[in-house]
Amino acid sequence: MSEKKTTLAHLQTVTESLESGTTMQIRYLLNGALPAQDVARLLESSPPKERKLLWELIDSKNEGEVLQYLSEDIGVQFMRDMDTERLIAVSESFESDDLADLLQHLPETIVKEVLASMSTQDRMRVEALLSYSEDSAGGLMNTDTITIRPNITVDIVFRYLRRHNTLPDMTDNLLVVSRSDRLLGTLPLTKLLVSDVNATVRDIMETEYTVIEAEMPASEVAQLFEKMDLVSAPVIDGSNKKLLGRITIDDVVDVIRDEAEHSMLSMAGLDDDEDTFSPIMKTTKRRAVWLGVNLITAFIASYVIGLFQNTLDQVVALAILMPIVASMGGIAGSQVLTLVIRGIALDQIGAANTRWLLNREIIVGLLNGLLWATVIAALTALWFDNIKIAYIIAAATIINLLFAATTGTLLPIFLKKIGVDPALAGSVILTTVTDVVGFLSFLGLATIFLI
Amino acid sequence: MSEKKTTLAHLQTVTESLESGTTMQIRYLLNGALPAQDVARLLESSPPKERKLLWELIDSKNEGEVLQYLSEDIGVQFMRDMDTERLIAVSESFESDDLADLLQHLPETIVKEVLASMSTQDRMRVEALLSYSEDSAGGLMNTDTITIRPNITVDIVFRYLRRHNTLPDMTDNLLVVSRSDRLLGTLPLTKLLVSDVNATVRDIMETEYTVIEAEMPASEVAQLFEKMDLVSAPVIDGSNKKLLGRITIDDVVDVIRDEAEHSMLSMAGLDDDEDTFSPIMKTTKRRAVWLGVNLITAFIASYVIGLFQNTLDQVVALAILMPIVASMGGIAGSQVLTLVIRGIALDQIGAANTRWLLNREIIVGLLNGLLWATVIAALTALWFDNIKIAYIIAAATIINLLFAATTGTLLPIFLKKIGVDPALAGSVILTTVTDVVGFLSFLGLATIFLI
Structure with a gap:
């Protein structure tokens, strides 16, 4: 049952297979047998040469998903080695916030080409995210919010939601906005589900909620999530108060781990994004x-x-x-x-x-x-x-x-x-x-x- | 806007008020003006003597909520000083997992009295939690799961949910169980909301999901949550596979912070639960x-x-x-x-x-x-x-x-x-x-x- 033993056990298998020169079993592990998260951890636990070999054994169609789970430092290295065409193909599977994080570390000419390949809407989203520092709320946020208007009934909200094929991961709140995209309140799914179908959104929405301005430093965002036990929080533009996106706990967990590790690593003069197996x-x-x-x-x-x-x-x-x-x-x-x-x-x-x-x-x-x-x-x-x-x-x-x-x-x-x-x-x-x-x-x- | 400045600013106000002997403003801050989370942080940032004074200024009816947000070390100290009657009153506002954590640090005779005061159902829950180590999945879990059966339709699920007044915080999945309480699948709320009302739960439930055995060490639970980007995960009994409860990300975030801090503190020979202001x-x-x-x-x-x-x-x-x-x-x-x-x-x-x-x-x-x-x-x-x-x-x-x-x-x-x-x-x-x-x-x- 222990998940952690399996990653190191897989690493042992992979090392032995690489030494004996048989790649069939490794290909099988990397392309389907293991979930992308485990493949990413396998790469992170490998020395540079093996890491590169393993990466080459991953089918192009699976690269995007693995990249999403790789630590930034390592992911960027692989992306630097890709030609632009492949980079564009890979970037299609990314969420806008993850893509923006990685693009920040790539040469400007390549970033331009990748952006040019995207639909206008997607490009505008990513460009908006690129304008914020990686260490700010704007850099952490995603633009996949589901917004509703206050004057509709619960019944209509249900019908509206059913028109979606899926809702974004970690959607715990619908965001209630005005005609001019200003945030009026939040409607937790847990509340929506127990409400009378004839009530209006305005009747049942929460008006006391945590809102984050895009300029807030990532460390403060993390403290706020920890203190208020949040799963997600809306992000607004500090100047005009318009809704920009939302931050989800999975990205905040990374901030919390990085912050807590930062002190220990810095005290020994090590870098924050220290790769255990750097060359x-x-x-x-x-x-x-x-x-x-x-x-x-x-x-x-x-x-x-x-x-x-x-x-x-x-x-x-x-x-x-x-x-x-x-x-x-x-x-x-x-x-x-x-x-x-x-x-x-x-x-x-x-x-x-x-x-x-x-x-x-x-x-x-x-x-x-x-x-x-x-x-x-x-x-x-x-x-x-x-x-x-x-x-x-x-x-x-x-x-x-x-x-x-x-x-x-x-x-x-x-x-x-x-x-x-x-x-x-x-x-x-x-x-x-x-x-x-x-x-x-x-x-x-x-x-x-x-x- | 900065939340962190306010806590330290409040601390300044409180210190000055204590020095000048005026407690009215402090009472006002502690009993309503500040959310319980902030009151807890205020106590954690205060030296022992002030901390005790502040605690005494909190109305009994608010004590329970503040205790829930206090770090364990400090919370237990205050609970040790309470008489049993007050302890029982306070414990009523606790979630079962938080209560079990705190009870583990109190003398056995007091624990027995608190347990005896509870309803049979609640007592059985807490006793079950007390049987697991604090550092295991069982010690982290809560028993507030919402379970449904596989053969009902989405429409009936909606009607069933509407009979609740509220759903527990961080409910992102309904858990699908058999007649004998064995877990069959999960139904994410985000999926429920976009499904055809005539579909059955069995048709739309997820059968690939992360499940945690009660004996799994807390550190492995944390790694699993980080790797799989979970908000909550069901916990089962390792031997008979029956559903026991669920673990939510807010408790896991505490584990992640403690783990990451552990190395730094231990390397300097400091305790994990080191209170910055211990006497x-x-x-x-x-x-x-x-x-x-x-x-x-x-x-x-x-x-x-x-x-x-x-x-x-x-x-x-x-x-x-x-x-x-x-x-x-x-x-x-x-x-x-x-x-x-x-x-x-x-x-x-x-x-x-x-x-x-x-x-x-x-x-x-x-x-x-x-x-x-x-x-x-x-x-x-x-x-x-x-x-x-x-x-x-x-x-x-x-x-x-x-x-x-x-x-x-x-x-x-x-x-x-x-x-x-x-x-x-x-x-x-x-x-x-x-x-x-x-x-x-x-x-x-x-x-x-x-x-």
């Missing part, structure tokens, strides 16, 4: 940048240590112990940093509670500082049989944990305020602070009291 | 454990340095430079670790692609090792005017980056295999490896070639 050179380049940035931090720390060359020369025990102080500060600081970064992402942290948070973190830092400084001092005294060094390392640990608490709390709030991503820049700056303060306080105190 | 002592205790674990790592690293006391005594430059090697390894390793942990969480990594991944990471480690080792060597040669140390630090950096790549890839896969959470244990073990290998290779090579 060697691409991976090397991306990682190199982050290592370079961190090397600066490391050299700053070494520079600080170098200031105390004379002290270290006289008491070698200090060199042995100094990483402990820096490391404890780093760990304590990144706990606070992680918590605050999440709090900011969830919009829980503002001027009203920052002071309380800082107070708590300083007290927590002090208490944990006292606890672990005692342990470190005891172990140091035993190891080096030197009570003075024990006192010094204890003091340095407490100092560093207090700096870690303060920096961990205020740094991300400050970075956010000046428009820098706290998840990306926070951990590097924090480590610099805890390393510098750790070495400075420990070696500094030692220079004063020991030499 | 001082609770925070101190939780953090202390993680600091203690990391202290062991730090002392292991110091022990390794201590082995080279003699070498350090002769060349103090080594003490100054040694953190660079350890730090570069730590950074490179945690990039790999983070990527692999996410890959495991998304079920992208298995036996079929581990070897490829390890190969890539080793080559990437080698390339970045060569690049940055050259930079580090050049800077070292300039700083200390010693070409020998420059060669040694370059070699040590490359060695450590190769260990970091191998450990970062294999460690989380291994931890997962033996049933240990890679996000929690991975970063500590990785740091130990990169610290030990960093100091050992640098100081070891120095001892051989320099002394």
Whole structure:
């Protein structure tokens, strides 16, 4: 029954078949035996070379559907390799919002050709979507709304709906609009179905509903969906209030996952759309940048240590112990940093509670500082049989944990305020602070009291 | 228009009012002016003391609704403080799945009293839900399904539905069941609405649909919802195939967010259900454990340095430079670790692609090792005017980056295999490896070639 085991099991089958050079079974799996969603996951879980081989084994008529489920990064790569004719054929099976997302990443000349191939109505839809940023409500929305007028009866709504062959997926509301396309209310299907057939739409429509302006950032849209437990929500033009389309929960779920992953990946200097199986050179380049940035931090720390060359020369025990102080500060600081970064992402942290948070973190830092400084001092005294060094390392640990608490709390709030991503820049700056303060306080105190 | 600004803005208002001792405006906000979802977010964004004050200002009749939107951790705290009578009153407004979730965290004697107060039907429902783990499909499901029989016509379905006053939220499918409650198919509302009124349910129902067994882990449920773009899915008993209930996307979204946040929080040694504003002592205790674990790592690293006391005594430059090697390894390793942990969480990594991944990471480690080792060597040669140390630090950096790549890839896969959470244990073990290998290779090579 377990769906996840099957994808990895299929991958095993596919890998073995590729190695032995028999493609018949793979063709069978890719073209019908597996649903398009599973084919997409199979491609995503494959290394570059295999991924390309598998893609070539998919029949042209199935490519469009698989592309819809592929992560954008990978889908765009395949589309770049297609000739325009095939691209046009494939794009016909797309929903307008998915198509717009992918077109944004293709060269302009190709986009023009694809648009030119479409019917006027479809082209206008996609062009409208292309005008919004991918990270806004406009970029998330689809234009497949079903609209009705307020003065008709429920009975007529039923007859109107029956004229459709199908209704769009995730249609949970009909949208009630005026003659000039302004949104007047929503009519949930669950309400429509229990209403008297002679009632008018105006009588039964909901007038308290969530409406989203096209310019709203995608992250706010996600928060709104989570808070209000929405399946879909209408999108309007912020200036003239006309209905533009609707956003559905399936697209919002992707935003929620991306947002939640963003902090973790950024804190390690990884890209949001990181493909687990991206090729060697691409991976090397991306990682190199982050290592370079961190090397600066490391050299700053070494520079600080170098200031105390004379002290270290006289008491070698200090060199042995100094990483402990820096490391404890780093760990304590990144706990606070992680918590605050999440709090900011969830919009829980503002001027009203920052002071309380800082107070708590300083007290927590002090208490944990006292606890672990005692342990470190005891172990140091035993190891080096030197009570003075024990006192010094204890003091340095407490100092560093207090700096870690303060920096961990205020740094991300400050970075956010000046428009820098706290998840990306926070951990590097924090480590610099805890390393510098750790070495400075420990070696500094030692220079004063020991030499 | 921005919803998120309003919550923090309200918080500001509330804080100021609390400080000045005027509660009238707050009462007004909490009891009607703000929707229950916003009140819940306000409580979640408040420090403990204010949170308690605010809770006391909420009228008893509104408590139930707010509780439904509060994060579990916080909701349970308030419920623990209620007397049983109030708890019973509050529980009446709950959906069965939410109630079961909260009851799981309350003392058994209280749970019994609450259950005893319910109607037989409701009690049986909640008891059935309580028998499933919170992290399984059974724990996520709700029992508010609307079921129909296959032999009736669409017209009769409409008449049957009209007998309801309302349909449950997020009803996108009617579930078609046999006389013995076995699931035969689903009838999407979007299909029902466009069908001929004389067709029978059997003619138009979907027989290809996603069904979930009650024992399926919540994480797999979430993956299924994401993959198949579901709004709701029926849950059946794995053994007798009878319909038990349904899971809706709003509960799955919570699972998705928790899962995605889990890795980030665990890597910093924080709890999943970490309350950003939990009180001082609770925070101190939780953090202390993680600091203690990391202290062991730090002392292991110091022990390794201590082995080279003699070498350090002769060349103090080594003490100054040694953190660079350890730090570069730590950074490179945690990039790999983070990527692999996410890959495991998304079920992208298995036996079929581990070897490829390890190969890539080793080559990437080698390339970045060569690049940055050259930079580090050049800077070292300039700083200390010693070409020998420059060669040694370059070699040590490359060695450590190769260990970091191998450990970062294999460690989380291994931890997962033996049933240990890679996000929690991975970063500590990785740091130990990169610290030990960093100091050992640098100081070891120095001892051989320099002394």
